[in-house]
Amino acid sequence: SYELSQPPSVSVSPGQTASITCSGDKLGSKFASWYQQRPGQSPVLVIYEDNKRPSGIPQRFSGSNSGNTATLTISGTQAMDEADYYCQAWDSSTAWVFGGGTKLTVL
Amino acid sequence: QVQLQESGPGLVKPSETLSLTCSVSGGSISSYYWSWIRQPPGKALEWIGYIYYSGSTNYSPSLKSRVTISLDTSKNQFSLKLSSVTAADTAVYYCARHVVPATQAQRAYFDFWGQGTLVTVSS
Numbered sequence: 001s002y003e004l005s006q007p008p009s010v011s012v013s014p015g016q017t018a019s020i021t022c023s024g025d026k027l028g029s030k031f032a033s034w035y036q037q038r039p040g041q042s043p044v045l046v047i048y049e050d051n052k053r054p055s056g057i058p059q060r061f062s063g064s065n066s067g068n069t070a071t072l073t074i075s076g077t078q079a080m081d082e083a084d085y086y087c088q089a090w091d092s093s094t095a096w097v098f099g100g101g102t103k104l105t106v107l
Numbered sequence: 108q109v110q111l112q113e114s115g116p117g118l119v120k121p122s123e124t125l126s127l128t129c130s131v132s133g134g135s136i137s138s139y140y141w142s143w144i145r146q147p148p149g150k151a152l153e154w155i156g157y158i159y160y161s162g163s164t165n166y167s168p169s170l171k172s173r174v175t176i177s178l179d180t181s182k183n184q185f186s187l188k189l190s191s192v193t194a195a196d197t198a199v200y201y202c203a204r205h206v207v208p209a210t211q212a213q214r215a216y217f218d219f220w221g222q223g224t225l226v227t228v229s230s
Contacts, residue, residue, distance in 0.1 A: 049214055090215060095167055096215065
């Protein structure tokens with residue numbers, strides 16, 4: 001079965017750049033999406049098809065995907081960006097799969 | 108703006124069937140895929156399955172034997188049934204709109220989500 005791995009936690013200072021990684025076998029040959037989930041809330045799509053931003057998502061959110069790793073980058077991180085982030089991809093063996101999630105802390 | 112709202116019992120007994128409905132407003136249920144996704148407390152998201160407006164379905168291999176998703180276009184609703192539940196099925200269940208660009212599964216993503224409903228499996 002296909003699995004996506006994320007670091008459990010990432011810390012960043014306000015105004016700095018946060019990078020959250022998502023690893024999977026040949027992930028670069030697939031498309032990655034990213035979701036933000038604040039405590040007690042539903043997930044919100046922030047990146048789809050590797051690097052596209054939905055309407056209403058700030059430009060500070062960007063994505064890339066190459067090799068075995070997809071990366072969500074948040075430039076000029078704000079306190080409101082503190083949340084759990086999940087990557088998602090599709091594989092023929094498991095259909096749509098999510099990573100284990102990364103808790104972003106803005107110190 | 109599309110809105111989704113889950114409804115159904117918050118408590119289900121072990122071995123029974125979990126039943127939830129998702130009501131879609133602000134847009135038609137036609138021309139899209141619609142998914143159920145769950146999240147056990149403190150854990151990651153898990154895709155359960157989808158239904159297309161035509162009625163075709165696709166389920167997670169790990170849950171396929173216990174899952175049925177159906178559609179009621181007249182009410183703009185779709186539903187989930189999960190049979191023979193155990194404590195491991197305790198989770199927040201979300202319904203979501205599932206966008207599949209050009210019917211390419213690998214490009215798919217979930218752009219609108221319901222608020223989620225907690226279902227606890229306990230006697």
